[in-house]
Amino acid sequence: MGTDRYAYASRLRRVEAVPKLWLTLGALILCISCGSAAVGLVTLALMGALTVGLGGQRAATLVRFLRLPLAFLAVGCLPIVFRPLPAGEGALWAAEVFGRFRWGVTAEYLRVGLTVFCKALGAVSAMYFLSLNPPMTDLTQALERLHVPKLLVELMELIYRFLFVFSDTARRIRVAQESRLGYQTAGRGLRSLGELASSLFLRAWRQADRSYTALESRGYTGALNTLPATRTPGRWLYGVLAAVAAVQILTWMAERSWLQ
Amino acid sequence: MSVAIETRGLSYVYEDGTRALEGVSLRAERGKVTGVLGGNGAGKSTLFLNLNGVLTPSGGEVFLAGKRVSYARRDLPGLRRRVGIVFQDPDDQLFSADVYRDISFGAVNLGLPEGEVRRRVEAAMARTGISHLRDKPTHALSYKQKKRAAIAGVLVMEPEIMILDEPTAGLDPQGVSEILRLLRSLRESLGMTILLSTHDMDLVPLYCDYAYVLRGGRVAGQGTPGELFLRPEVLRENQLRLPRLAHLMEILAREDGLAVSPGAATIGASRREILRAYQEGSR
Numbered sequence: 001m002g003t004d005r006y007a008y009a010s011r012l013r014r015v016e017a018v019p020k021l022w023l024t025l026g027a028l029i030l031c032i033s034c035g036s037a038a039v040g041l042v043t044l045a046l047m048g049a050l051t052v053g054l055g056g057q058r059a060a061t062l063v064r065f066l067r068l069p070l071a072f073l074a075v076g077c078l079p080i081v082f083r084p085l086p087a088g089e090g091a092l093w094a095a096e097v098f099g100r101f102r103w104g105v106t107a108e109y110l111r112v113g114l115t116v117f118c119k120a121l122g123a124v125s126a127m128y129f130l131s132l133n134p135p136m137t138d139l140t141q142a143l144e145r146l147h148v149p150k151l152l153v154e155l156m157e158l159i160y161r162f163l164f165v166f167s168d169t170a171r172r173i174r175v176a177q178e179s180r181l182g183y184q185t186a187g188r189g190l191r192s193l194g195e196l197a198s199s200l201f202l203r204a205w206r207q208a209d210r211s212y213t214a215l216e217s218r219g220y221t222g223a224l225n226t227l228p229a230t231r232t233p234g235r236w237l238y239g240v241l242a243a244v245a246a247v248q249i250l251t252w253m254a255e256r257s258w259l260q
Numbered sequence: 261m262s263v264a265i266e267t268r269g270l271s272y273v274y275e276d277g278t279r280a281l282e283g284v285s286l287r288a289e290r291g292k293v294t295g296v297l298g299g300n301g302a303g304k305s306t307l308f309l310n311l312n313g314v315l316t317p318s319g320g321e322v323f324l325a326g327k328r329v330s331y332a333r334r335d336l337p338g339l340r341r342r343v344g345i346v347f348q349d350p351d352d353q354l355f356s357a358d359v360y361r362d363i364s365f366g367a368v369n370l371g372l373p374e375g376e377v378r379r380r381v382e383a384a385m386a387r388t389g390i391s392h393l394r395d396k397p398t399h400a401l402s403y404k405q406k407k408r409a410a411i412a413g414v415l416v417m418e419p420e421i422m423i424l425d426e427p428t429a430g431l432d433p434q435g436v437s438e439i440l441r442l443l444r445s446l447r448e449s450l451g452m453t454i455l456l457s458t459h460d461m462d463l464v465p466l467y468c469d470y471a472y473v474l475r476g477g478r479v480a481g482q483g484t485p486g487e488l489f490l491r492p493e494v495l496r497e498n499q500l501r502l503p504r505l506a507h508l509m510e511i512l513a514r515e516d517g518l519a520v521s522p523g524a525a526t527i528g529a530s531r532r533e534i535l536r537a538y539q540e541g542s543r
Contacts, residue, residue, distance in 0.1 A: 004397060013395060135397065137358035161357045164399035210352040217314050217345045218353075218413065219337055219369030226361035227368050227377050229394060 003065075007135040011056035015234035017134035017142035023050075023241045024130040030248045031122040037111075038255040039248050040118030046244050047125040054240075055133045062128065069124050073117055081105055081113035136160050141228050154224045165207065170200055262325070264290040264453035265311060265343070265421050269320035272306055272477075280306040281477040283320065288421065288455050293447060293467055295485075296457040298474035299499025304457040305348075307474070308423045311455075313339040325420070341370055344419035348426040350406035357397045359390070359409055367416040377416075384412040388442060404435045411442070422446065424456040428463060436460075440467050461495070462503045464488075465525035473498050486523035505530045512537075 007013070012020065024047075031043040048066075052059050085091055085104045094104025134142070137157065144153040173196050177183065182192035215224075266287040272280045280303045288294040296304050309315040311322060313329075313336045322329040329339060344366075347353045356362040363384055367377040385391045388408040393401060401409060407427070414422060427443070428436040440463065446452045458464070464471055465485040473481035473494060481494040488495065489506040502510060506525035512518040512534075519540065524533040 005400075008395060008397060008400075135358070137356065137361065137397070157356060161355060161398065164357075165351050207352070210347070210349070211355060213309065213314055214345075214347050214353040215355060215365075217309070217312050217340055217347075218366040218417065219340050221337070221369070224355065224365070225368045226356060226358075227364040227374060227381070228358065229360040230378070 003131050004136055006057055006061060006132045009056075010133045012054055012133045012234070013135070014229075014231055015134075015237070016231045017138035018145055019234045019237035019241070020130065020134050021139070021142050021146075023237050023244070024126050026241045027126040027129075027244050027248070028123055030245055031119060031126060034248065034252045035115060035119065036252050036255050037115045037118035039252050040115070040120070040122035042247060042251045043122030043244075044118070044125040046247060047122070047129045050240065050244075051125075051129050051132050055129070057132050062132070065128055065132070066121070066125065069120070073120050076120075077113045077117045080116060081110055083109060138228070138231070150223065157224070162204075162207070166200060166204060169203055170196060173199060262290045263287045263323070264325060265455070266323040267307075267311070267320060268323070270307070270310060270317050270322065271319035272303075272310055272315060273318045274306075279477060281310065281317075284474070284477070284479055285320075286472050286479060286482070288453055289470070290453050291447060291451045292469040293443065293454045293456065295464055295468035295471035296455065296474055297459065297461075297464065297471055297495075297498075297500055298457070298480075299459065302474040302498070303477040304474055305425055306477075308345055308425055308455070308457070311421075311423060312343045312345050314345075337369075341417050342419055343421045343423065344414035344417050346411050346414050346422065346424045346427065348429055350403070350410040353410045353413065354398050354406060357399060359396060359398055359401070360385075360394050362398060363409065363412045363416055366413055370417060380416040380418065381412075384415040387415060387446070388412040404431060404438070407431065407435075407439065408442070415446075419452070421453040421455060424454065426458060427456055428458060428460055436463070443467065459500065461501055462505075465503055465506070465529070473500065475499075485525060489522045489525050492522065509533065 027043055027047055031039055048062055051057050051062055082103065082105055085094055085102045085106065087102055089106070091104040091106050092110065094102055097103050130139070137160070140153050140156050140160070143156075144150060177192045177196065181188075183189040212220075266285075268285050270284040271282050274280055284303075284307060286294075286296075296307065298304050306315065310317050313331060316331045324339070324342060329335075331339075354362050356365070360381060364377055364381050367380045372380070382391070385394065388411050390405060390408045390412060393405055393409070398406070398409070411424075424443070427439050431439060443454055443456070444467070447454055456468075468485055470484055471482065471488055472479055473488070475498040480498050481488060481491065483491075489502055492502045492506075492510060495501055501507070502522060503525040505527065506522040509520045509524055509530055510522040512520050513522065518534075519537045520530070520533045524530040
């Protein structure tokens with residue numbers, strides 16, 4: 001069940017999702033708008049520490065998750081750092097490619113690349129706080145409280161719920177196909193996959209009918225009104241938000257004065 | 261005995277012209293378990309949806325506690341509160357990824373104050389034995405647990421009559437016993453009237469006080485389990501069979517000339533029956 005497993009094990013499980021959402025957004029926005037490598041690294045450290053310290057997630061889990069986007073980040077930053085240079089421009093390192101084009105790394109773009117890398121890593125760390133602490137249903141509930149249109153929130157909740165139902169169905173169809181050698185050759189595999197998709201669509205259609213009937217029999221009249229389990233308000237998280245923001249801004253100011 | 265729900269000449273025709281129910285008359289007594297038996301496509305599910313107002317009968321009448329049920333739009337919420345349905349596949353019923361919120365749905369729809377909703381959700385979770393699952397997402401529950409959550413979701417509405425469509429389908433033997441024990445406790449401690457459909461004939465003598473056999477949308481037979489098993493041909497004509505033990509009694513009586521009745525379909529009853537026949541024979 002993916003990352004949700006960790007959210008359900010979080011120590012902040014019984015705290016309202018709204019302050020967690022603001023904490024993440026605050027850290028994320030500051031991290032991105034400061035445009036500084038130091039702030040990125042500080043955000044990475046702070047939000048990581050919060051996930052481990054407050055959320056009670058194992059550090060190894062967090063490191064494993066942080067490793068996931070590393071390859072994307074590296075690939076994304078490479079073209080920023082390593083680029084064609086006009087002849088005669090000073091560079092940290094440069095080489096002639098095919099004896100004609102001069103490619104290399106300059107101090108300026110190395111700094112830009114590093115900033116982008118750190119900034120992105122900080123942002124990812126902030127987002128992980130959100131995905132590893134409140135469970136999805138709490139998050140959608142928080143969105144509703146923040147006046148996101150009810151229709152949108154209900155759709156998100158239903159999609160999330162039936163994602164698991166349909167992925168289970170798809171898995172079962174796939175096993176049934178494989179047991180009849182449906183994926184022996186590439187061509188047959190493609191055909192089987194198409195059949196899987198179409199039968200999944202039909203099942204989803206019928207599922208919608210049955211779910212609607214079931215909802216109706218429990219008094220559904222157009223709104224999926226439910227009552228969530230009680231949560232503690234967690235207003236103290238706004239204090240944490242202020243502290244994180246203060247450290248981010250101080251880091252940014254320190255970096256600026258140091259660079260000048 | 262007072263009648264909790266009764267149908268008289270109930271008919272239902274689907275939009276495509278399929279006559280799913282034709283003149284069904286049955287009654288479920290208060291605080292009893294009434295079984296609706298029948299093969300696939302006998303009309304059991306259609307019958308249930310008519311009783312709860314999801315479908316509106318094409319003909320005939322339904323009486324709840326002696327009063328004629330109105331299928332007018334404004335009366336439907338009241339009907340659905342009083343008659344709850346637990347569907348066969350819990351995945352059809354559980355729409356929220358959060359167990360607690362899913363269970364609360366029916367109670368919130370009744371427009372109850374928050375405190376009352378919480379009290380009912382807690383009570384329903386405790387009664388169905390899933391209080392420890394409140395912090396789990398729906399997709400992490402086992403089939404058995406989902407089934408209980410679905411029952412809890414209907415219990416919060418505190419219905420007078422609970423309808424269960426194939427409550428034991430897809431459960432392992434222990435799961436079957438657990439669900440049936442739960443139903444028995446609902447009947448005994450809440451005095452709830454239970455209507456259930458099944459084609460697991462071995463469960464009928466254990467849990468049903470009375471049963472109807474449905475076939476092609478008509479009532480093909482009815483009686484207490486003991487009475488039904490005395491006429492095995494009615495069951496066999498309708499894609500059903502005798503419970504194993506009743507079948508054994510039938511064979512002992514027919515092939516071996518032992519004076520036992522196939523009405524004895526539980527272990528206790530057939531044991532008594534065999535002992536009695538044995539003692540009479542040795543005398």
